[in-house]
Amino acid sequence: MKYNLYPQFKILLVDDEVAFLRSMSLTLERQGYNNLMTCSDPSLVPSLMEKEDVGLVLLDLTMPRISGQKVLSWLKEEYPNVCVIIISGVNQVDSAVECVKQGAFDYFVKTSDQNQILDGLKRAIHTQELTLENQALRSQILSNELERPDIFSKIITSDQVMWSVFRYIESIASTRQPVLISGESGVGKELIANVIHELSNCSGPLVSVNVAGVDDNVFADTLFGHSRGAFTGADKTRLGLVEKAANGTLFLDEIGDLSLASQIKLLRLLQEGEYYPVGSDKPKRMEARIVVATHQKLEELQAEGKFRKDLFFRLKTHMVNIPPLRERLADLPLLIDHFIKSACEEMNKPALTAPKSLSVSLSQYTFPGNARELKALVYDAVSQSTSNKLNCAPFEPLLNKDNHLVFTESQVQFPTNTQLPTLSNMADLLVEEAMKRASNNQSLAARMLGISQPALSKRLKNMKESQHRN
Template identity: 60%
Template sequence: MTATPHPGFSILLVDDEPAFLHSLSLTLERQGITNLLRCDDSRQVSTLMQHQHIGLVILDLTMPHLSGREVLSWLREEYPEVNVIILSGLNQVETAVDCLRMGAFDYFVKTAEQDRLLEGIKRAIQMQELRQENQALRQVVLHDTLQQPECFESIITTHPSMWAVFQYLESVARSRQPILISGESGVGKELIARAAHAVSQRRGPLVTVNVAGLDDNVFADTLFGHQRGAFTGADKARPGLIEQAAEGTLFLDEIGDLSPASQVKLLRLLQEGEYYPLGSDRAKQCRARVIVATHQDLPARQAEGRFRKDLYYRLRTHQVHIPPLRERREDIPLLLEHFLTLAADDLGRQAPALPQTLATLLQGYSFPGNIRELRAMVYDAISQNRNATLELDTFLHAMGVEPSPLIAPVTPRKTAVYFDPDQPLPSLQGITDLLVEEAMQRANRNQSLAARLIGVSQPALSKRLKKQRDGDA
């Protein structure tokens, strides 16, 4: 399998010494930076810029034909969005300051600052990636469309907040930076991770592991693998999940429960982009993108000293929050139909009809277990159902509500409503009060559900109930 070039744009190395270009290329490739172009004639820079997708130029200051200063000036005028790092054989403060004033991203001395140069190049890559992601996000916002809607087909929703999550994932799809997915248990964080992997079009697989409860040794062995003889019983080498996810995505679920010692190892992996299999003193490059998820409140755990602040800030480079089901009740009817079909197929039964009041009943429930809880409700109801229409009793039991005729399905009246001809007709106000009271009884005094039963907003119903109480006082 051919490795995916990193970063997503090319880095142009410009120096009149081919030996230095070769040496710098090898150094960068050992750091996992592989999308490189080399140029030993500064006059060719303009042609390369026209025909290649270049996001960073590393430019020698002293060259024949066109000096680095001249090339920098041209780049600032023609390609202002491209970062430029200047290299010089001499440590000259005035020259460095002059280049920075002209718009260079940074300035380094060739022979004395290799570690600083590598950090500066990584920083410039990250800045350029963030700039490109921001541009992509602005385009998404302007066009309000999805470029790859098929990647999100498994997520049943019409809610605007979820649509915004999809658009954001598309905008950061090509980034190698981690994604932090937060949300309550059961909201579908793994589905979001799968969609993020699909939309990234990475060549490797999605590898998933739940890290909750893993001690430090098991965590290290699971992710990093081990060499033969690394510990008792290690009779052969075993690749870790990072290696298995090469050119793909590594999804770490329940990251908020990771032990402090394992947090340090994960932080090093994200910062350095490399890891050591157990028993090995040779570093391996991480060629997988990392996505993490948690139901924990990471800022709160950080304040309690249970989650590292530096790891939290590293993870939240890209962050999405999945709202709970109670905040997107419009999705409940869609999910209900979806799980009804799945459950009937899995159990080998014909899908029963849905009671008219079921969706409204469920929309008045808080769903502490979110989508996972709704799915379990539907499967349980299908497994117990013996009628052509799905019964409500199993749902009511799961919601902690005793079955009652007041909230049972209503049989449509076959005759008109009867008014006693010897009595005066009630006023519209009186009819409205009776309707509100009937809805409150059927909804077991749940105002949100009662409001849906009669087609008004919950604040409007609350206001009317308050007027009724004030009138009785």
């Protein structure tokens, strides 16, 4: 079985006592840290640092020939971005203060409580991961390009906000910190979770579960599993989803609907990195990355006392917000064409063409169900189509609502008993409406109107001059 290395960078243990190196390595491996290297000769540190991707060094202070303080000084000069934790055999306050002044991340005595050392290690790893992610994010923003565009191919968009989201996802995908995906129902949060999993290059699977409406007992049994005899009917051991997602990703959808009792269990899992199967007194290490999603505003749920602040703090290490479809109207024609093609393939229908004005007509609708709603509408339209043109009947109730104009391929219908506008007024109204829907983006508005951007710019200039004269 292939195991993922964690953390993403190597942890180098430097100590002249081989027994301590062996003991500390076993301790760290039991805690899930398996990307380790040991070195009993400090003179070899420069060559190891040059060859390996080291992000954290656990360094003994008192060693023969070369002191830990000298190695620390060299590391901070040559590799200032590497975290160094000093571990000393004796409690020397002056040495500890001096090491921290030189740039050591933390200082521990070997006889200290082991949990203190492990907590310090967790903090150092978290700090390094955030530093690496910030560097990757800056690089992505500067490059304005995706490293793995193929992974995002299932998400149809030309929206720049969405592409910024993609670049952010690339920068955080390789870490094991939690990710919180927010957005309205139907925007594609599941697709984003799949992308995060694929980009992480985890050897394990993506395991998904919708936790909405799941009570506390079912939640614990589903996530953590149970041992044989844990309760009536538990005639055999059952693996939980956390274990099934080992070395992979556990995706918890609709996290905002989780009960407070279950929120506490999830918080402990994230804090401790271990869990107890129902009916067992032996803890198991979590080896899965947690990704959660919600359509609710967790800040509002906190204010209402329905969501724990400490859990939200843990989950929001990385936050991905997916904008609704009504805020990226330029994606409408792309999505319509994509869904038509997909529906025709699934229904074994010949290729269909949609009215060019369909996407402009639909831009007046708010799409509360977002892309999922649009997909259902297009599939319904394809199923009802009997010629080579898309049957637009399923869209008419949306477009007729509140006496809005209804655009078809060949005509524009107006509400009855109203005075017709002049052609000039109608053109101005269309331009104003297009600019409003496009948030004053002339390129998008021109696309909606079916004219070039320079032509729209000229039209806007003439309208402005006409208003000034009047």
